[in-house]
Amino acid sequence: MEFNIPTKLIYLEEEKEISIGKILKENNFNKVLFLFGRNSLKKSGFYDLFVKSLKENEIKYIEYNDIEPNPEVHKAEEILKLCQTENVDCILAVGGGSVLDMAKYVCNNFYYQGDITDLMYGKFKPINTLKLVTCITLIGSGSEMSNSCVMSDKKKKMKQGFRSITNYPYLSYLNPYLTKTCSKYQLAVGIADMFCHTLERYFSSSDNNVSDDISLSVLKQIVEVSKVVLNGEFDVQSRKKMMLLGSLAHCGITSFLENYNMPIHKAEHILTGKYDNLTHGEGIAIIMNDFVKLNKNVLKTKIVKLCNVIFDSKTKSINKCVLMFSDWVSSLNLHINFGFLNIDEKEVKTIYKKFLKLRN
Numbered sequence: 413m414e415f416n417i418p419t420k421l422i423y424l425e426e427e428k429e430i431s432i433g434k435i436l437k438e439n440n441f442n443k444v445l446f447l448f449g450r451n452s453l454k455k456s457g458f459y460d461l462f463v464k465s466l467k468e469n470e471i472k473y474i475e476y477n478d479i480e481p482n483p484e485v486h487k488a489e490e491i492l493k494l495c496q497t498e499n500v501d502c503i504l505a506v507g508g509g510s511v512l513d514m515a516k517y518v519c520n521n522f523y524y525q526g527d528i529t530d531l532m533y534g535k536f537k538p539i540n541t542l543k544l545v546t547c548i549t550l551i552g553s554g555s556e557m558s559n560s561c562v563m564s565d566k567k568k569k570m571k572q573g574f575r576s577i578t579n580y581p582y583l584s585y586l587n588p589y590l591t592k593t594c595s596k597y598q599l600a601v602g603i604a605d606m607f608c609h610t611l612e613r614y615f616s617s618s619d620n621n622v623s624d625d626i627s628l629s630v631l632k633q634i635v636e637v638s639k640v641v642l643n644g645e646f647d648v649q650s651r652k653k654m655m656l657l658g659s660l661a662h663c664g665i666t667s668f669l670e671n672y673n674m675p676i677h678k679a680e681h682i683l684t685g686k687y688d689n690l691t692h693g694e695g696i697a698i699i700m701n702d703f704v705k706l707n708k709n710v711l712k713t714k715i716v717k718l719c720n721v722i723f724d725s726k727t728k729s730i731n732k733c734v735l736m737f738s739d740w741v742s743s744l745n746l747h748i749n750f751g752f753l754n755i756d757e758k759e760v761k762t763i764y765k766k767f768l769k770l771r772n
Contacts, residue, residue, distance in 0.1 A: 415668045419557045420583045421659070425648060427589040430461040432504070432547060433469030435585060441502040441543070443472040445495050447515050448506040449479050453549065456593040462506065462547075474498045479507065481691065482564040482571060482684055483514040489528040492518045495542065502543045502582075506590075508598075509553025509562075509605075509692070512546050516561040516579050519544045532563050532572050544581040549590045551654050552602025552693060554609055554662025556584035564685055571685030573677070586659075588651035596642055600744040601693025602658070603638045607631060608676055608696045609662040614718065615711060616672030627666040632722040633657055635740060642744070675767040676700050682763055687753055694746045701741045701748070703768050708734050710770045 422435060436444065446462070453459045466473050476491055495503065495518060505515035520531055522542035530536050546556045555561075559580055562573040594602075614627040634657050640650045660666070680695040708715060712730045719725055719733035723740070727733060742748060750760060 415664060416577060417557060417580060417663055418577070418582075419580045421557065421586060422583065423586045423652075423655075425589065425652070426587055427592075428461075430458065430465045430587070432462060432545075432585055433465035433467070433471050435583070436466075436471050436502070436504070436545065437469045439545075439583060441471065441545070443498070443500050444474075444502045444504045444545070445491070445498070445500045446473045446475045446504050446506070447479065447491070447511060448475075448477045449508070449511055449549075450477060452593070453477070453506060456549075456590075458549075458590060473504070474500065479511045479514050481510050482688065483510045483517070485517070485529050485532050485563045485565045486567070488514060488517045488521065488563070492521050492528065495522060500542070502545055504545050504547070505581075506547040506549060508548065508550030508602075509555045512548070512553065512555035512581075513561050513563060515544055515546070516555070516581075517563050518542070520561070520576070520578055529565060532565065532574070534574065538576060538578045541578045544583075546581045546584045547590060548584070548586065548655070548658075550594060550598055550602055551591055551651070551658045552605040554606060554658050556581060556586070557659040558662040559664065560662070562681065566688075569686045571681040573681060584659075586655050588648050588655060591651050591655075592646050596745070599641055600746055601691055601697070603634060603641070603654075603693075604697035604700070604741075604744055604746065605693040606658045606661040607634050608700045610634075610660075610666045611700060611718075612674045612676055613667035613670070613672045615707075615714060616674075617667060617670035621670065623666055623668055623670050628718065628721045630657055630660050630666060631718070634661070635722050638744070676703050679763050679767040683750075683755070683760070687755060690750075690753060697741055697744060697746045698749060699768070701738055702764065704737050705734055706764065706768055707770045 503515045505512050519542040520538040523540045548556050559575045561579045564571045610627050610630050617623050637653050676699050684690045708730050716733050719736050723736050
């Protein structure tokens with residue numbers, strides 16, 4: 413087994429000035445595709461700071477800012493052609509997980525001559541890619557330092573993730589001030605997502621190993637920082653801690669030397685692939701809560717250990733632990749079931765039975 417994170421992380425606390433242009437110049441980038449979401453970056457005021465930094469450092473740039481949640485694979489073709497026509501040497505992706513996923517997908521396809529959907533469906537494995545530099549504005553996806561990418565094919569109502577070392581960004585710039593305008597809802601869904609990234613690794617691994625201890629430490633700190641981030645005003649140190657935890661939760665360190673799978677994410681991807689109005693983090697919150705309830709007997713030892721560590725408890729009761737876990741998920745103030753969607757309950761039960769229900 414290997415553990416390799418080629419991503420360079422740069423952390424800076426800058427509110428009034430963004431040094432991304434200087435960073436790009438120092439890494440020999442000259443012309444970039446500036447990729448970001450629809451309106452939030454401009455509304456926040458940071459767009460002007462990014463442009464100012466690019467211009468001051470003589471970085472040529474092309475803009476594209478029409479990325480929706482659950483990025484669509486066919487839109488990637490439009491962005492790819494723009495990158496190739498303009499002959500950019502890097503994508504600068506500024507945003508949340510959807511923007512970064514789109515950027516990763518385009519970078520992986522830059523030197524590929526086949527169909528844009530081939531990568532999504534595992535028909536080719538990228539080797540050479542366009543360089544990617546990321547700046548996250550929403551915390552939680554961990555995409556700034558992960559080997560994963562998730563795309564949607566709306567024509568087939570499919571959402572598919574894939575792992576590759578080429579998904580690791582070349583460089584990621586972390587700045588807590590970029591998250592300053594996040595709503596409580598955006599913070600909550602991000603917390604649910606990052607928590608689940610490590611929770612699934614914890615449940616997949618064997619007992620009594622180093623990865624478990626790392627996982628429990630990350631999960632405990634996510635619980636602690638969630639209270640501050642969701643119930644207080646903007647605090648740089650809390651956002652800084654949250655950023656670091658988001659990266660650690662999904663970079664692979666919590667599952668090194670362990671075989672793991674992501675049943676909660678697989679189930680959620682099926683649902684968001686079919687229901688556009690379901691936010692990824694909210695779906696994750698509902699499903700991971702149900703996962704713990706469904707498997708409380710199979711995973712009793714690990715659930716009790718988990719709850720005793722992250723909630724500072726000493727109980728041996730699995731029912732009390734499940735209740736504590738549910739109470740914390742509820743504290744995120746997200747939906748607790750899929751009743752708010754026009755969703756087929758039979759389909760949900762079928763998905764749960766296939767992916768979530770574990771057997772002894």
